[in-house]
Amino acid sequence: DAKTTQPNSMESNEEEPVHLPCNHSTISGTDYIHWYRQLPSQGPEYVIHGLTSNVNNRMASLAIAEDRKSSTLILHRATLRDAAVYYCINMEYGNKLVFGAGTILRVKS
Amino acid sequence: DAGVTQSPTHLIKTRGQQVTLRCSPKSGHDTVSWYQQALGQGPQFIFQYYEEEERQRGNFPDRFSGHQFPNYSSELNVNALLLGDSALYLCASSSYDRASGYTFGSGTRLTVV
Numbered sequence: 001d002a003k004t005t006q007p008n009s010m011e012s013n014e015e016e017p018v019h020l021p022c023n024h025s026t027i028s029g030t031d032y033i034h035w036y037r038q039l040p041s042q043g044p045e046y047v048i049h050g051l052t053s054n055v056n057n058r059m060a061s062l063a064i065a066e067d068r069k070s071s072t073l074i075l076h077r078a079t080l081r082d083a084a085v086y087y088c089i090n091m092e093y094g095n096k097l098v099f100g101a102g103t104i105l106r107v108k109s
Numbered sequence: 110d111a112g113v114t115q116s117p118t119h120l121i122k123t124r125g126q127q128v129t130l131r132c133s134p135k136s137g138h139d140t141v142s143w144y145q146q147a148l149g150q151g152p153q154f155i156f157q158y159y160e161e162e163e164r165q166r167g168n169f170p171d172r173f174s175g176h177q178f179p180n181y182s183s184e185l186n187v188n189a190l191l192l193g194d195s196a197l198y199l200c201a202s203s204s205y206d207r208a209s210g211y212t213f214g215s216g217t218r219l220t221v222v
Contacts, residue, residue: 034210036211041215042215042216043113043199043201043213043214043215043216044152044199044201044211044213045213046210046211046212049210085151087151095165096142096154096157096165096167097142097152097154097201097211098154099144099151099152099153099154100151101150101151102151
């Protein structure tokens, strides 16, 4: 499984957009880019995933670089409930999730 | 629609004892994975079950074993508990093609004293 690199922590103001970066320079052509988040005292929660094209869902948007060596998770309007650890994971289709340390997102009111 | 259910939520065991944790997957999912999460770290993959067989395994000793039942529910067994086994144990379910991602339970907090 390809290794991903994320900032240890980020801070955002409530109601503002948040861009969470992830580098995955060794990603293979068949690896999907997954994002999960983990709120305090809960299990990880699926956020979004994509392969090559940008993706949108009700929770977030995923912007994937043209060379696929990096991606950005975009939360359009951060709320206090978005404070969590965000994990960027490269996963081969049908394979297991391998978690790194993730990014701790703090949201200020 | 019930998500992933894990039991018990908390557990305290003594070193050397054995423990069994249980997981019921989300409706429609047939694959169950188990993870161990130490405090302040990301979850570590233990193993994955599909069609009642262990399909993938992480870097965990044989003291960690599992089982999947015909109704897709699963158990994680840990023998000869060590203090270092204290952690949050997470169960995740998915369809085999992972097309819709994984759904995680809230975990079982195991404390070994």
